[in-house]
Amino acid sequence: MAVHTRDDHHRGVFxxxxxLGEISANRAALHVVHHTLAESAVPVVDDATLxxxxxxxxxxxxxxxxAVATFRRHIADASAVIIAAPEYAGSLAGSVxxxxxxxxxxxxxxxxxxxxxxxxxxGGPFARQVLAQTxxxxxxxxxxxxxxxxPRTKSDASGxxxxxxxxxxxxxxxxxxxxxxxxEPSARTLLSTQVAATVGASRSLTAPYPIEV
Ligand SMILES: Cc1cc2nc3c(=O)[nH]c(=O)nc-3n(C[C@H](O)[C@H](O)[C@H](O)COP(=O)(O)O)c2cc1C
Numbered sequence: 001m002a003v004h005t006r007d008d009h010h011r012g013v014f015x016x017x018x019x020l021g022e023i024s025a026n027r028a029a030l031h032v033v034h035h036t037l038a039e040s041a042v043p044v045v046d047d048a049t050l051x052x053x054x055x056x057x058x059x060x061x062x063x064x065x066x067a068v069a070t071f072r073r074h075i076a077d078a079s080a081v082i083i084a085a086p087e088y089a090g091s092l093a094g095s096v097x098x099x100x101x102x103x104x105x106x107x108x109x110x111x112x113x114x115x116x117x118x119x120x121x122x123g124g125p126f127a128r129q130v131l132a133q134t135x136x137x138x139x140x141x142x143x144x145x146x147x148x149x150x151p152r153t154k155s156d157a158s159g160x161x162x163x164x165x166x167x168x169x170x171x172x173x174x175x176x177x178x179x180x181x182x183x184e185p186s187a188r189t190l191l192s193t194q195v196a197a198t199v200g201a202s203r204s205l206t207a208p209y210p211i212e213v
Contacts, residue, residue, distance in 0.1 A: 012043030013177070014078035018085030018096040020051050023159040025119035025151035026084035031160065032167055033082055036174040045074050049099070056101045068102045075108040079181045080143075082115040082174070087127030092134070100134050110139035111185055115177035116146075116199075117170075123147030125199065132201035141192040143180035145199055146173040 015033060019026040030046070037044050049067040057064075064072075075081055085096045103109050116131045118124025124147055132142045146169060148154070154163035161167060180188055193203055 011077055011079045012045060013037055014045050014047065014074045014081045016047040016050060016081065016083045016085075016096070016099070018050065018083060018093045020095065024086075025148065025155070025159070025161075026086055026117070028151065028155060028159050028161045029117055029119045029148055029170055030082070030084045032170040033084070033174055036171050040178065042178065045078065047071065047074065050095050053095070053099045053102065056098055061102065061105045064102060068099075071099055072103055072106050072108050075103060075112060078112070080113040080115065080177050081109075081140075082117070082177060083131060084117045084119065085124070085127050085131055086120050087118055087122065087124035090126045092127045092130035096131065097134060100138070104138055107138070109135060111188070112140050113143045113177060113180045113188060114140045115144040115173060115180075116142060117148065117173060118146075119148035119151045121150065123149030128199040129201050132196045132199045136192070136196055136201055136203050141180065141185075141188040142196045142201070143188060143191055144173050144176035145195055146170065 015030055017024065017027050017030050034044055034046070049071045052067045053071060054065070054067070083096065086093045088094065114135050116128055116135070118127040128145055128147060132145065135142050148166060151161070154161055154166045156162045180191060183191065196202060
């Protein structure tokens with residue numbers, strides 16, 4: 001009899017919160033993500049490096065220091081990555097863009113399934129668009145996306161998300177990311193093209209991999 005294992009997720013999910021705020025809607029969304037992953041017994045590694053990753057220094061991409069090395073290793077070790085990023089001034093939070101720029105040359109995001117979400121006033125359409133575009137550029141597969149507008153109206157006084165529809169949307173988003181880890185790379189490429197198109201990002205705007213930096 002065949003024995004089914006959880007080896008499709010055995011390396012777990014790496015989660016990145018793009019907000020460094022004390023009370024953060026994106027962190028609150030990630031709490032629901034973590035809870036959902038725990039229910040499925042999927043291991044989680046949560047990023048702790050974003051606030052200490054230095055501005056990209058192109059001369060140091062091969063000797064980047066501990067924070068970048070840890071960030072890269074956690075991407076490499078994960079079956080999937082989930083990024084929750086705020087939208088600032090009509091674009092992706094700079095800290096997230098900067099961290100992802102450190103991975104361009106090292107290639108850990110290549111063919112990696114990535115789920116992207118943005119919680120914030122508008123639901124972060126521009127943050128998701130730029131995030132998808134920069135991920136596609138690195139050859140990542142953008143397999144699920146979610147915007148959470150007006151998060152304060154969906155949260156309690158502590159900032160925890162309490163709105164049932166929002167919690168359900170986050171759970172469906174997590175399920176989509178996990179399902180994508182089981183797809184063949186060619187099927188994931190197709191899915192990624194479709195998901196990216198929903199946020200206005202296109203593979204036709206990306207460079208071929210590998211990218212010279
Ligand atoms: C500097 C700054 C710029 C912002 N720009 C936008 C924006 O362009 N679009 C938007 O929907 N919200 C914008 N906001 C509001 C954020 O969506 C909101 O503060 C959100 O809760 C941030 O995420 P966090 O709670 O996880 O820190 C901005 C907030 C800050 C602090």
